[in-house]
Amino acid sequence: MFNPARLSLARRRRKLTKKSLAEALQLDQKTIVRWERGEVEPLPENTRALSKVLDFPEKFFEGSDIDEFLTEAASFRSLSTMPARDRDAALAAGALAFILSDWVDTLFTLPVHDLLDLKEDVDPEAGAKYLRQKWSLGERPVRNMVHLLETKGVRIFSLAENTRTVDAFSLWRRDIPYVFLNTTKTAERSRFDAAHELGHLIVHRHGGPHGRVAEEQANQFASAFLMPEAQVRATLPRVCSLNEIVQGKKFWGVSVSALNYRLHKLNITTEWQYRTFCIQIMQRYAQSEPFGQKRERSAIWEKVFTSLWSDRITKHSIAETLALPVAEIETLVFGLTNMQSIDGQGAGGGKSRAKLRLVRFGD
Amino acid sequence: MVATANQQLLLFPLPPSAPPPDPDGYATWHLCIFIDGDDVRAELSFMNDFGSGSFTDCHERIILVGPDDWAKVEIEDNPDLGPEFVPEVKRR
Numbered sequence: 001m002f003n004p005a006r007l008s009l010a011r012r013r014r015k016l017t018k019k020s021l022a023e024a025l026q027l028d029q030k031t032i033v034r035w036e037r038g039e040v041e042p043l044p045e046n047t048r049a050l051s052k053v054l055d056f057p058e059k060f061f062e063g064s065d066i067d068e069f070l071t072e073a074a075s076f077r078s079l080s081t082m083p084a085r086d087r088d089a090a091l092a093a094g095a096l097a098f099i100l101s102d103w104v105d106t107l108f109t110l111p112v113h114d115l116l117d118l119k120e121d122v123d124p125e126a127g128a129k130y131l132r133q134k135w136s137l138g139e140r141p142v143r144n145m146v147h148l149l150e151t152k153g154v155r156i157f158s159l160a161e162n163t164r165t166v167d168a169f170s171l172w173r174r175d176i177p178y179v180f181l182n183t184t185k186t187a188e189r190s191r192f193d194a195a196h197e198l199g200h201l202i203v204h205r206h207g208g209p210h211g212r213v214a215e216e217q218a219n220q221f222a223s224a225f226l227m228p229e230a231q232v233r234a235t236l237p238r239v240c241s242l243n244e245i246v247q248g249k250k251f252w253g254v255s256v257s258a259l260n261y262r263l264h265k266l267n268i269t270t271e272w273q274y275r276t277f278c279i280q281i282m283q284r285y286a287q288s289e290p291f292g293q294k295r296e297r298s299a300i301w302e303k304v305f306t307s308l309w310s311d312r313i314t315k316h317s318i319a320e321t322l323a324l325p326v327a328e329i330e331t332l333v334f335g336l337t338n339m340q341s342i343d344g345q346g347a348g349g350g351k352s353r354a355k356l357r358l359v360r361f362g363d
Numbered sequence: 364m365v366a367t368a369n370q371q372l373l374l375f376p377l378p379p380s381a382p383p384p385d386p387d388g389y390a391t392w393h394l395c396i397f398i399d400g401d402d403v404r405a406e407l408s409f410m411n412d413f414g415s416g417s418f419t420d421c422h423e424r425i426i427l428v429g430p431d432d433w434a435k436v437e438i439e440d441n442p443d444l445g446p447e448f449v450p451e452v453k454r455r
Binding site for chain 1: 428432433438439440442443444445446447448449450451452453454455
């Protein structure tokens with residue numbers, strides 16, 4: 001049976017308005033409205049056309065309802081300046097991730113979350129310190145944010161939203177914390193985004209401020225978590241040149257700008273120094289991050305897909321089971337399905353079928 | 364040249380400085396730099412009074428490079444990154 005909610009989701013995922021979808025199908029916009037309201041069910045040929053235009057399998061439109069969240073339930077960075085279609089497309093990707101996540105849960109046991117529950121109004125800096133203590137991290141740099149969060153029960157999915165405004169978002173669903181990272185940003189930016197979303201999950205789980213205040217609090221949390229005050233003061237007690245900040249950014253695995261900001265917030269640099277370094281960063285590193293580090297990827301999805309592959313379950317069979325486009329699954333799991341793919345489609349180095357040749361030895 | 368750090372001034376503070384001269388709406392600040400090998404200091408001074416070839420009082424001083432500030436900060440190339448976290452995944 002046709003599910004109108006799934007049509008709406010697929011349309012939003014493709015950033016189409018009802019009008020533009022109607023135009024692509026050469027239909028009246030009212031027809032799309034009626035389909036999405038469930039007033040009229042599309043004919044089989046309509047469903048085929050929808051499948052083609054939206055690039056979703058026909059079976060997708062017949063599935064059960066999908067968990068979708070309101071914009072307010074997710075923490076977006078620059079929500080006020082974010083075009084609604086970008087936000088909706090990212091949220092739709094999140095809904096597709098839930099389908100995959102729920103299916104994986106039927107086959108695997110994944111870590112249960114071990115996050116703090118800050119019910120009281122706790123300062124983000126203090127919250128970051130508590131969490132470091134709880135996780136026995138001390139003051140040392142975080143080796144790999146994605147692996148750390150996954151070990152602590154956070155489900156991390158990747159987004160490939162080629163927009164400036166979608167950095168990352170996070171939400172709680174059935175007592176499982178989810179983080180979605182846009183992997184089109186730099187590796188350092190993604191690490192900071194992961195820490196930022198961790199801040200939202202912990203500091204704003206039970207409500208609290210929204211908008212700019214919440215974003216600033218999440219940034220404070222991320223700064224304090226990735227660059228603990230005591231270690232920053234001990235390592236960089238003073239800063240005379242931008243080169244020292246560049247050395248420091250390698251140490252903590254953050255961007256030059258993030259460390260520059262942290263140093264100023266800790267009053268290690270003056271307002272004047274901070275502004276000078278900002279200008280120098282713009283002049284020297286506007287195009288690329290110096291000493292860019294390797295992008296962090298999910299360890300959980302790698303293990304899951306390796307295990308599935310050993311049972312000859314490929315990304316294509318998963319996509320067919322879940323009635324999802326293969327590309328959507330690849331995008332959500334850091335492209336890790338390519339590693340285990342027998343056809344090796346996509347960017348990763350896929351495994352290829354062994355090529356056997358008959359060799360005739362000389363008589 | 365740097366003003367002598369006279370600790371006695373803490374016990375016997377100087378009387379309040381005269382209001383800064385402002386005949387034309389301008390004030391003169393001096394950038395003072397001291398270099399002696401690795402000992403480098405710098406400050407921006409809004410001077411008030413001079414005596415015996417040195418300035419003896421100032422309205423305001425902004426220390427740019429204080430004692431021991433010049434020494435190069437060494438950051439480890441291979442810091443102790445702490446434990447490697449490996450999430451556990453079990454097949455049901």
